Amino acid sequence: MAKDKTEDPTLAKKEKKDKKDKKRKHSDIDPTSAIVGDEAVETPAKKEKKEKKDKKRKSLPAADVDADGDIAVVDVKDEDDEKKEDSTAPLAALVPFANPLCGEKEQKKVLKGVKKAAKSKALKRGVKECVKCIRKSPPSNPTTNTATSLPSGIVVLAADISPMDVISHIPVLCEDHGIPYVYVPSRAELGAAGSTKRPTSVVMIMPKVGKGVEEDKEWEEAFGELNKLAVKMGGEVRV
CATH class of the missing domain: 4.10.910 (30s ribosomal protein s13; domain 2)
Known part of the structure; x- marks a missing residue:
């Protein structure tokens, strides 16, 4: 009788299972690591x-x-976006009746004149002091002011005041007394130009220098130029 050469089925299953286990262990090992003994080494x-x-x-x-x-993921703002935000933020805070409002060039000239007035002691600061000075001024027509017949002063108001009622009555007083007035966008810059550490809502530039200061022809010319600029801007109504 010939010998049966068929293999034991249980033995074949066991060998197949061992091969699968070896294959699974090999796939679990990180390709960037090596095994030394029982520990994985980088x-x-x-x-x-x-x-x-x-x-x-x-x-x-x-x-x-x-x-x-x-x-961590951080949201980084572009520098151009920050500049846009800085340039548009103050505009939202301007009072609606800020007219005439200085542009960039006009603002430089006005603030330069405020600095000169502060040095010559020809500057009134604050709502109370300016209103008092405006009421004492004789009524006149700003359109007829010339180099020889100048107004009692020039009023510069800040357009970023809140609440707006603080300065809303000043333009009416200026018109009643024939005093030209202009608005600048920033009260902080107006205060800095007036040699004060605090932001200023309104200043009044006087035609004559203050006490203790010698008369200066340059200041009279500078005041005349500011008067022309204020009258010109007052004639242009911006809607």
């Missing part, structure tokens, strides 16, 4: 990658790294 490639990641994390500010040590 290969040079993995170690170099980890060092690069640590250096990048150390170079970032603390705010850009979260609690787990991972790099």
